[in-house]
Amino acid sequence: MTSPALPSVLSPACLTEALRASGALDVGAVREVAVLSARDIIVSRIIRLGVSYDGPAPDAPRTLILKIAQENFAKTLWRAGRQEVAFYTNVAPHLPHQLVPRCFGAHWDGDGQDWHLLLEDLTDSHEVATEWPLPPTSAQAADIVEALARLHAAWWDHPDLGRTIGEFIAPASMAEVMAQLAGHLERFTALLGDRLSADRRDIYRRFIASTPRLLARYHSHRHLTIAHGDAHSWNFLLAKPGVADRARVFDFDQWRINVGANDLAYLMGLQWYPERRRQVERDLLECYHETLLGHGVTGYSRAALDDDYRYGVLWQITKPVWQWTANIPPIIWWNNLERIFLAVDDLGCRDLLD
Numbered sequence: 001m002t003s004p005a006l007p008s009v010l011s012p013a014c015l016t017e018a019l020r021a022s023g024a025l026d027v028g029a030v031r032e033v034a035v036l037s038a039r040d041i042i043v044s045r046i047i048r049l050g051v052s053y054d055g056p057a058p059d060a061p062r063t064l065i066l067k068i069a070q071e072n073f074a075k076t077l078w079r080a081g082r083q084e085v086a087f088y089t090n091v092a093p094h095l096p097h098q099l100v101p102r103c104f105g106a107h108w109d110g111d112g113q114d115w116h117l118l119l120e121d122l123t124d125s126h127e128v129a130t131e132w133p134l135p136p137t138s139a140q141a142a143d144i145v146e147a148l149a150r151l152h153a154a155w156w157d158h159p160d161l162g163r164t165i166g167e168f169i170a171p172a173s174m175a176e177v178m179a180q181l182a183g184h185l186e187r188f189t190a191l192l193g194d195r196l197s198a199d200r201r202d203i204y205r206r207f208i209a210s211t212p213r214l215l216a217r218y219h220s221h222r223h224l225t226i227a228h229g230d231a232h233s234w235n236f237l238l239a240k241p242g243v244a245d246r247a248r249v250f251d252f253d254q255w256r257i258n259v260g261a262n263d264l265a266y267l268m269g270l271q272w273y274p275e276r277r278r279q280v281e282r283d284l285l286e287c288y289h290e291t292l293l294g295h296g297v298t299g300y301s302r303a304a305l306d307d308d309y310r311y312g313v314l315w316q317i318t319k320p321v322w323q324w325t326a327n328i329p330p331i332i333w334w335n336n337l338e339r340i341f342l343a344v345d346d347l348g349c350r351d352l353l354d
Contacts, residue, residue, distance in 0.1 A: 012033065019061075028053045043080060047068070048066075049063060049121075064118055064119065084255075085117065091166075091226060091255070103119055126237035130233070143247045145284045147246065148260075148263055148264070149289075149291035151225075153297050156297045166226065166255075185321055217308070218259065227262055228249065230251060235251040262315060269339070288305070314353075
């Protein structure tokens with residue numbers, strides 16, 4: 001891995017200005033910035049920075065996380081950077097405390113397709129639940145679902161949705177997306193050949209034919225929220241043993257206005273094999289619903305959640321196709337494909353196509 005040129009915001013003067021603007025630094029000034037570690041996570045590069053100061057800076061961060069594009073995906077997925085910068089600029093400031101990492105600076109350059117985020121470093125207090133691809137324990141999964149529900153509750157049917165926060169996709173535009181998906185799917189099935197059974201091909205065919213009806217739930221603009229869009233368990237940071245803190249959600253490059261249960265379908269249906277999913281699925285759905293109600297969501301029944309979850313699982317059959325088009329490695333999309341079709345069978349989602 002080659003080290004990229006660090007953005008100019010990491011010069012002592014620029015970083016001092018950013019930390020002061022974010023309220024993290026008062027009279028002191030940044031003296032030096034050092035790279036402590038760097039690693040790639042599929043489409044992004046995470047760089048941990050050490051920061052030293054001149055003058056008093058008792059509350060200023062001693063370490064920071066810099067997130068930038070991973071060079072192999074800098075051109076093909078540059079819009080993901082724009083999405084995440086928009087999240088930390090427009091959405092995160094209005095979220096409850098202890099839900100997402102604090103952001104000290106965000107920048108996206110459309111001309112140069114360049115972006116970066118300066119985020120709170122939670123390395124010493126938080127950790128991901130497990131090493132990929134192991135699923136979380138029941139207690140860890142409950143913490144993850146509770147954090148997801150708090151995120152959803154904060155924006156549930158919020159009047160700013162589609163106005164100043166995010167956008168609703170109009171029916172005509174959504175039809176174009178579905179036509180694009182149909183084209184991708186034709187190439188995807190040709191690639192797989194007999195590795196994709198006739199039965200699964202038929203499900204895809206019926207799904208594409210049913211999308212006008214399936215999209216009615218979204219186009220109602222009721223009981224929608226800010227959905228994460230990539231809510232696998234490794235996009236949550238859990239408090240380490242002995243740390244009195246809550247789980248944090250991160251990696252918001254695919255956020256959008258959507259049905260909240262789609263994130264649950266992504267978390268459980270797409271990522272977990274049936275035995276593990278069956279063990280915890282009902283309890284986690286109950287946890288999610290109770291947390292929504294406890295944070296002010298009204299008029300959304302437990303039965304409505306079950307319906308949304310099943311529809312969400314059905315929608316997830318499209319995820320491996322989109323991942324393939326983005327050149328995500330087969331080790332990810334192939335296993336997702338297998339798991340989501342097992343979930344479709346398990347939950348009777350074929351019936352939703354009739």
